[in-house]
Structure formats: C-alpha cells, structure tokens
Amino acid sequence: MTSRSCGRSTRRLCATKPTRTGVESNRDANETRSRHVKITAIRAREILDSRGNPTVEVDVSLEGGAFGRAAVPSGASTGVREALELRDGDTARYGGKGVRRAVANVNTEIAAALVNRELDQRALDGAMVALDATPTKSRLGANALLGVSMAALKAAAAARGVPLYRHIRDLCKGSRFTLPVPMMNILNGGAHADSSVDFQEFMVMPVGTPSFAEALRTGAEIFHALRGILKKRGQSTGVGDEGGFAPNLKSNRNAVEVVLEAVDAAGMTARRDVYLALDVASSELWDGKTRRYRFKKSGEPDRTSEQMVQLFEDWLRQFPIASIEDGLAESDWEGWQLLTRNVGQRVQLVGDDVFVTNPEILKRGIDDKVGNALLVKLNQIGTVTETLDAMALAQGAGYATIVSHRSGETEIKTGSASRTDRVCKYNQLLRIEEELGRDAVYAGRPAIRSLAQ
8 A cells, every 4th residue: 555654645645844833842842852761671572473474573661651562574575775684594493584683682782772871763773773884784683673763663652642643743844644545455466476467566546535534445345346356257365465365367467457347346437536556576577687577477478678668658558557666676777767757757656676765775766767756664774764764855856655564564554455464554544534633634636646737
C-alpha cells in the first residue's frame, strides 16, 4: 500500500510546510522536555516475524516509567545496497536465520553506549551509526540499530503523552495530518508467490473516495470480488506473503486483466474510483551479464531496458496504471533515466531497490532525474532519523514518498485486506482518522502528481 510518514500515500503520506502557532510552540516545549528524559534500560530478544523467521525485538525504558517496544521487519526481495541485517548463519537454528548475534549487540555494546543518556532521536541514532562505523551497518547489524531506534521513538512518544503518529509529525515539523491513499496489494507474484507471474505486486489505489475509511472499504470489496472470480475459475485463493492472492495465472498481463475484472465486479469504475499500481521488482528479473530482463516464471521473452520501457508505455495506454515501482533494476541507471524521460510525466515511478531509502543514493537520483517517488522502508537504511532525512530530501525535490512494509512483517507497510499482520495497519489508520475528526485530510487523487495535473 502507500503511506507517507511525513507524507502522501499508504503502502505508503505528504508533508506540508509548518506554520508557527501557539500549538506548535507548546509542541516544541513538549519535545524539549522529552529530550531531557534519560534512558534507563535497553533490552533485545529474538522473536518471529509474519513468515516464521527470527527477527529482533527491542524494549527501551525511560526514567519516569515511559516505555517503547519495536520489532524489525525483513524483505523477501532486497536491494543490494540496503543496510545489512545481521543473521547468525548457524544452520542448526532456523536454517541459519537466527538473530542472536544482533540481539547480543543490542544487549551489550549498544546498551552500554546509550543507557543513562538523554533521549534525543537524532543524537541517539547518530551515536549508533558512529558506534557501528561501517557503510552498511554490517558490524552491529541494521536490525540491531533499527530495533533500538524504533523502540526509542515509541518511548519518546510515551514520555510526551502523545500518540506515535503525532510524535512523528512533530519530528517532521509538519502542520497537517494527511491520511494516505492505501495501495492494496491484492495479487502477489514474483518472489512473494509460487506462481507463473513475474511481477511482484498488483495493487489497487482507491483515489476517488472522500475518506480513508471509504478507500479501505473500496479496496476490501475489490479484494473479495477477486476471491470470487478466482474461485469460480478453479484458481487458488491461497494468499502470498503480503496477503494478496497468488493464483497460477498464465501471464503478467493476465494478472492486470483479472484485477480489473474484480474492480468491475465490485461495482467500481477504473480511472474514477480506482487506479492500479505495480511493483515489478525488476532487480529480481535482471541478468547483469546479458543486461537483459529474464521472465523465467511466465516464460515470456527476455527484454532489454528499451523493451521494458516500451512495455510500460504500452500498458499505460491500455490500462489505468497510476504507479510503477522498481520498473527497472537498481543497477540499470541509464534505463531508469530513459523510463523517467519517457513516462515520468504520466505515471508515478517509485524507487525501492534503486534508492534503498538512502539519502546519498537518492540525491544522485534526483540530480540524474531517476524516478519521481521514493519508497520508504526503515530497515533499508537502519535508523528513524536517516529515514526521515531521506523523506525530507525527496519531498523537497518534489518526489512523492511512500511508506512501506516488508514481506516479513512484525506489527507495523501493509498489504492486502487479509492477514492480521497486514490489516492491523489499516485498522490503526481508521482509528487515527476517527481521532482526528475534521482535522483529518484524505490525500486522494492529489497524492499522485500525474493524476492531479
């Protein structure tokens, strides 16, 4: 789905410029008070994520009794330049996927450096990055750093007595609350499913509704309509890692067509109520030796970068597609530039693997006119502060920002309208919209620049 942390859509929200008000002055004072609270304890443990794989959970306790707990997600398809999660490699436990080393790093070296320090998010994250002292956080593990960073964020919100979403808004210096457009992954392929579909995610974006609650209803009704269509055809209605269906369809085009059938069956109108979004995950298709994209699952012919761009141009003429994520591989920089030149004014081009939520890589992409939107995943960079910095950089350059989950989730992206680990995020956004009342603004169609023009 699309949300933005300081931002515009939900897998993935949009930030606005702050206005200095009495309320904001009180907010600043409250933030200052929270920074004078000391960390009293940091404790990590090994738990399981939504795929049954080990991950790191961290508790951060503050003087006065405030407490934060966070667990770290992991991805099925990952960018080669992502910050590195630390796995044990002991095949006698969890097939080598244990995280005891990362847990130990939190409980010893990181705790020793941070306990009894005042909690300031930027200073805390900076101290951990300096302590690790590697470009990809490979020594202590990005999963160790991120667990502490997120738990500290929650503890700071608790110390201030405000909900987490308000605390994040305040860190971003935002002045509005914008509810995201959900990008609901209702059909899974690629690395997220055992099927003949190469592309990883086929999503619906309910841009034509007046509220987030109505957008969620729209997406859920399309999801159930899709289930009915697949069942009637004797196709599997089992779900993939992100809660979307994973039928054995004959082609990527067929996947788009069946999703559009579901939109129609649910009583919705494409281009008015709903647009489609794709996550191609092209780095999974890329053959670096031949510099071609190989469609192994569907058996379609290999394609060059130019042929991939032509494919997307054809699909944009034929289908109501508003967003394409990772349309080309992370190492195909020239291909990305061609894609952006040819279709960047007509569709949202989201960089996931190509940017990996890294401000330095994103800065190069902005300068070279690569993409026009950033997918935000905290564990790609490893700390809350670096994530918010990447979002601020993107938004300052006019790029959309899309807050995402990972396929190996804990309890905070989002995916389809099924599986508790996916739906719980949508339900929390419903609660936030209810709590905000008239202050809540649903992003809707303006969230996608090409639709707002």
